[in-house]
Amino acid sequence: MPPSPPTTMQPRKTPIQNRSRVTVEAIYEATIQVLLRDGMNDLTTTSVAERAGVSVGTMYQYFPNKQALVYALNARYLDALAVRIEATCREQSGAPLGQMVEALIETYWAAKTERADVTRALYRSVAELNNDALIHAFAERVDRATAEMFSSARDAVFADVPRANLALVTVIYGTVRNAFERGLSTQAAADLRQDLTTMCRAYLANFSV
Amino acid sequence: MPPSPPTTMQPRKTPIQNRSRVTVEAIYEATIQVLLRDGMNDLTTTSVAERAGVSVGTMYQYFPNKQALVYALNARYLDALAVRIEATCREQSGAPLGQMVEALIETYWAAKTERADVTRALYRSVAELNNDALIHAFAERVDRATAEMFSSARDAVFADVPRANLALVTVIYGTVRNAFERGLSTQAAADLRQDLTTMCRAYLANFSV
DNA sequence: CCAAAACCTGAAGATTTCCTCATATTCTGA
DNA sequence: TCAGAATATGAGGAAATCTTCAGGTTTTGG
Numbered sequence: 001m002p003p004s005p006p007t008t009m010q011p012r013k014t015p016i017q018n019r020s021r022v023t024v025e026a027i028y029e030a031t032i033q034v035l036l037r038d039g040m041n042d043l044t045t046t047s048v049a050e051r052a053g054v055s056v057g058t059m060y061q062y063f064p065n066k067q068a069l070v071y072a073l074n075a076r077y078l079d080a081l082a083v084r085i086e087a088t089c090r091e092q093s094g095a096p097l098g099q100m101v102e103a104l105i106e107t108y109w110a111a112k113t114e115r116a117d118v119t120r121a122l123y124r125s126v127a128e129l130n131n132d133a134l135i136h137a138f139a140e141r142v143d144r145a146t147a148e149m150f151s152s153a154r155d156a157v158f159a160d161v162p163r164a165n166l167a168l169v170t171v172i173y174g175t176v177r178n179a180f181e182r183g184l185s186t187q188a189a190a191d192l193r194q195d196l197t198t199m200c201r202a203y204l205a206n207f208s209v
Numbered sequence: 210m211p212p213s214p215p216t217t218m219q220p221r222k223t224p225i226q227n228r229s230r231v232t233v234e235a236i237y238e239a240t241i242q243v244l245l246r247d248g249m250n251d252l253t254t255t256s257v258a259e260r261a262g263v264s265v266g267t268m269y270q271y272f273p274n275k276q277a278l279v280y281a282l283n284a285r286y287l288d289a290l291a292v293r294i295e296a297t298c299r300e301q302s303g304a305p306l307g308q309m310v311e312a313l314i315e316t317y318w319a320a321k322t323e324r325a326d327v328t329r330a331l332y333r334s335v336a337e338l339n340n341d342a343l344i345h346a347f348a349e350r351v352d353r354a355t356a357e358m359f360s361s362a363r364d365a366v367f368a369d370v371p372r373a374n375l376a377l378v379t380v381i382y383g384t385v386r387n388a389f390e391r392g393l394s395t396q397a398a399a400d401l402r403q404d405l406t407t408m409c410r411a412y413l414a415n416f417s418v
Numbered sequence: 419c420c421a422a423a424a425c426c427t428g429a430a431g432a433t434t435t436c437c438t439c440a441t442a443t444t445c446t447g448a
Numbered sequence: 449t450c451a452g453a454a455t456a457t458g459a460g461g462a463a464a465t466c467t468t469c470a471g472g473t474t475t476t477g478g
Contacts, residue, residue: 127336
């Protein structure tokens with residue numbers, strides 16, 4: 001294990017021509033596959049390049065080092081997730097509170113479950129990365145979206161929007177992740193999801209008009 | 210990075226004399242400290258041995274490899290956590306439901322927060338380990354304890370204990386972890402904790418007698 | 419058509435790390 | 449006391465990985 005260099009997470013060069021865009025895309029895809037197959041520990045620059053069908057040199061033209069590669073992959077994933085959450089929030093704008101909660105749970109749950117193996121692999125891959133900034137930026141972004149959505153509810157009025165928002169998103173995201181890590185059966189997962197909804201709605205009853 | 214060998218997680222030898230027990234203890238402590246200082250990535254067998262004041266050879270007499278060391282450390286941590294949860298469950302046996310929930314949240318929250326840096330370091334250290342079995346054993350153990358506690362509540366009757374139990378523990382553990390990862394301010398954390406309690410109680414109202 | 423820019427290649431250098439083993443020291447129990 | 453068990457040592461072998469760079473190929477734009 002080589003020592004962790006003063007890691008630069010910034011991409012090295014941005015693709016300009018089309019073939020390089022394809023290359024970079026292939027590298028991302030290969031990274032996921034290697035992560036799934038070997039795990040972060042055995043993910044080597046060589047194995048990724050090989051799987052992507054390019055040479056290591058090419059990889060290093062776009063990513064300054066191995067960690068930056070995984071970092072970028074996670075940034076992508078979080079961005080896609082944020083986009084989905086934001087879309088849900090827009091759709092639910094002005095809806096009743098209960099429906100909002102249900103929609104939010106649905107979106108988050110689906111995003112994590114659809115490709116459970118990828119989700120799990122990514123969770124593991126970032127553990128040793130300096131991704132606090134990434135996580136915080138993501139949290140701020142989606143918190144803003146959900147807070148705005150809740151504010152727009154036609155059947156509620158909040159004394160302290162940020163507080164209620166934090167409570168809801170923390171409980172929802174935390175529960176989904178925990179449920180996911182437990183590897184629940186389909187039935188148990190469905191029950192849990194319903195109970196989670198129940199809980200959130202019970203909490204929200206405090207604010208209904 | 211050497212390839213991941215068919216890792217044996219089992220300890221190699223059990224200390225018999227007192228000096229070796231002290232040695233093993235020192236190794237555990239050193240592992241935590243190196244984990245805090247350098248992170249899992251830069252944790253080397255040499256650095257741990259050095260910090261512990263023993264030679265690498267000694268370390269390898271008790272742990273077959275590096276991963277087994279970290280694995281054992283986590284097993285220890287989980288055991289300590291389970292013991293605390295079980296104690297709380299015993300104490301609350303026969304109490305009112307609301308009090309049980311509060312006590313459980315208190316215990317779990319405290320355990321995770323008391324030494325936040327250690328908790329975080331351990332979370333990160335296991336990410337790449339094959340610790341599913343460990344996690345499942347832990348979950349089963351504490352789930353049994355809490356389920357029994359809830360069953361004993363004097364002011365409630367459950368149609369489906371396992372289901373209610375799963376909902377509660379998943380929400381509580383998940384929320385605490387998520388809150389913890391967000392690095393909330395003291396005030397925000399206190400608010401959240403209260404809201405979490407509120408939610409759980411609202412959910413439990415369905416079962417009160 | 420052609421010069422310049424963009425892109426790709428991959429062998430090899432520079433480092434590091436894990437773990438063993440032969441040997442030395444300390445402890446225990448009779 | 450003392451033989452055997454338990455424990456400790458630490459230099460070095462064996463193995464792998466990351467990353468570079470000099471040079472070749474493809475594309476672009478005028």
